[in-house]
Structures are given as C-alpha cells and as structure tokens.
Amino acid sequence: MAIFLGSDIFRGSGYGKGHPLNIPRVWPVIDICKAQGWLGEDQFESVPPATMQELTCFHTEEYIQALLDAEANQFIDIKRSERHKIGTHSNPIYPEIYRRPATAAKASLTAASYLISGKYKRIFNPSGGTHHGFPDAANGFCFVNDPAIALTTLYNNTSDKIAYIDIDAHHPDGVQNHFSHLQRIKLFSIHEEDRWPRTGRKGDVGAGNARNYPISRGAKDTDLLSVMCNNILPELLEFAPEYIVLQAGADGLVEDPQSGLCYSNHGYWRAVSMILELEIPILVLGGGGYNPYTTARAWAGVWALIIGQNPHVAECVAESKAVLESLYFPHRLGKNIPGRWVSRLYDD
Numbered sequence: 001m002a003i004f005l006g007s008d009i010f011r012g013s014g015y016g017k018g019h020p021l022n023i024p025r026v027w028p029v030i031d032i033c034k035a036q037g038w039l040g041e042d043q044f045e046s047v048p049p050a051t052m053q054e055l056t057c058f059h060t061e062e063y064i065q066a067l068l069d070a071e072a073n074q075f076i077d078i079k080r081s082e083r084h085k086i087g088t089h090s091n092p093i094y095p096e097i098y099r100r101p102a103t104a105a106k107a108s109l110t111a112a113s114y115l116i117s118g119k120y121k122r123i124f125n126p127s128g129g130t131h132h133g134f135p136d137a138a139n140g141f142c143f144v145n146d147p148a149i150a151l152t153t154l155y156n157n158t159s160d161k162i163a164y165i166d167i168d169a170h171h172p173d174g175v176q177n178h179f180s181h182l183q184r185i186k187l188f189s190i191h192e193e194d195r196w197p198r199t200g201r202k203g204d205v206g207a208g209n210a211r212n213y214p215i216s217r218g219a220k221d222t223d224l225l226s227v228m229c230n231n232i233l234p235e236l237l238e239f240a241p242e243y244i245v246l247q248a249g250a251d252g253l254v255e256d257p258q259s260g261l262c263y264s265n266h267g268y269w270r271a272v273s274m275i276l277e278l279e280i281p282i283l284v285l286g287g288g289g290y291n292p293y294t295t296a297r298a299w300a301g302v303w304a305l306i307i308g309q310n311p312h313v314a315e316c317v318a319e320s321k322a323v324l325e326s327l328y329f330p331h332r333l334g335k336n337i338p339g340r341w342v343s344r345l346y347d348d
C-alpha cells in the first residue's frame, strides 16, 4: 500500500522573482496524477507544518526560531542572517519561509513513522528532498533538511539499517555531513562532477559510510544506469537495509537549467524502478527540478511507478496537458517551449 503526502501550502508559493524555485513544482504533480487516474482520495494525505520540537531532532532551536521570525516579520537582522544564511540570494525570505519547508519536513517525518509502523511500504513526498540544509543554517535553496529528519526518525526509533540513495544532480552535502559516520546508515549519491557544492568527489566516503559517484557534464541514461547497476545496487544489496530513503531530484534531466546532466525521463524512471523493485519499505522524495515541465512529468511518473503503473507508455490525458500548459517558466528556456514538454508525459 502506498501513500502520497502533500499540502496546499505548495500551491502558489514561490521563492520570489528571479529565483530558480519561483516555479510551480508540487501541485502540478498532484493534479497530473489525479487527472491520469493514478491518485485517488484514499491515496493522498495532507500534512500540517512540523513543529519546532519536531524540527529540532536535526536543526538547532535558534535556527528554527530565526525561520519563524523571518516568516512573521519578513525580515531578519544582519547578525542572524549571516549566522543562519537566511535572506541571501540563494535562500531568500519569502512569505512561507517557515511553513513551506516545515510542511515538507512533516511529510518526511510522517513517512518515516509510517514505514516504522508498517502502515505503508511505499511513500512519496515530492515536496521533500531538500538535502543541502545544515543544522544551524540554510544552504543551496534548502531551509529544512527533510531527508535528514526522516533518517534521524528511522535511526532513533529502530535498530535497523537504512540506505539513503540520492540521484539529484547535486551532491547531498547536508546529509553526508551528518550521517556518514553511522554504521547503520549507508549513503549513496550519483551527481554531476564539479557542480556546486563541489563535495562528494570520486572516492569520498565521508566519515566512512558515504559512497559518491560523480559523473561528467553531458552524462546520459546509460551513464546513470551503469552506475546504478555496477556500483550502487551491488553494494546496496550487500548492505541489505530494512528501509530506503530515495532522493529523486529531477534536475539531472536534460533541459534542466541547473545542471549539465542529460538524462531522459525513461532513464530517470528506470533508475527509480531499480530501487523500487527491491521491495524494501521506501520513502521517495523530490529534490531539485528547475524546469517545471520536465519536473512535473518526471515526478508524476515516479508516483505511477510507486503504484505499479507504467509511465514509459502512459497516454497523457487532456486534463494533464491542460495542467502542463498552465505552467510558467520564467527562464530563457521557457520563452518558446517545445510542444513535447506539454503533449506527452514521457520523453522521445
């Protein structure tokens, strides 16, 4: 049994003019999945924002208080801005600066509890995957590190092994820093070489239990799937985790403005399928994804895979096309959008 966790807070919320995250991301996925007949009311659960107490399992109280104050006042003083990296170009103050990331974190926290209780075996939280966040500071568009909160919840409430797999174009520095020394957690990342934050180089194992597989700019499906088959899967099977957290950032897809990777959504979905096919209880997160068209199609397809549908051949119904046509993309790539971004869910 699978559940999709979300909230209406993501509808209409953006990081402000000029920011790469000032695009629709979560609600189009929900609307497309509903239009496709993939998401019934009993498969969707809305969650509230996490509380200070819940967030401080990973973050400092001072940092969460700074987010609360920044939301209330839409301002932060220079001293706290410098310490917590809030109110910067990358991590701007916007109307839902606390509630939005806190809601994504609550979804990941809820998901971890459901995995532990066995209520659901497959859980999707496309609002999550903000893997750069640090305990006391925002980092790389990430205010709250929801993968870290899910891992902490699974780690502290079980004595089981947990694998974290990250296929986002960027290295999950915030996650690696905090967990790579723990024997019951193993971290795997495939990301673009020499791309911000420039951590996770080849051979970097963090404090022992991280595995990093950087790939070159221009890497295609075959490169992604080769690392999955030859490097990640064998070691993952040997580790034999009881739980998996999969960060499925979609910014490695071709035509995403924030990476030079060139995956098609077929390759991306195949990578996700390889993990799902292990039939290990799993939380699948979103993450990066800065082209609203490719991101919405990719994540709708991930939900399809989670519930056993086949997005590689799925017909895009008229209502889904209407959702895609309604999206906005304030970037040069969004000026004359190709018809293939809105007419089908799968790539050529």
Ligand SMILES: [Zn+2]
Pocket: 168, 169, 170, 249, 251, 287, 288, 289
């Ligand atoms: Zn990314």
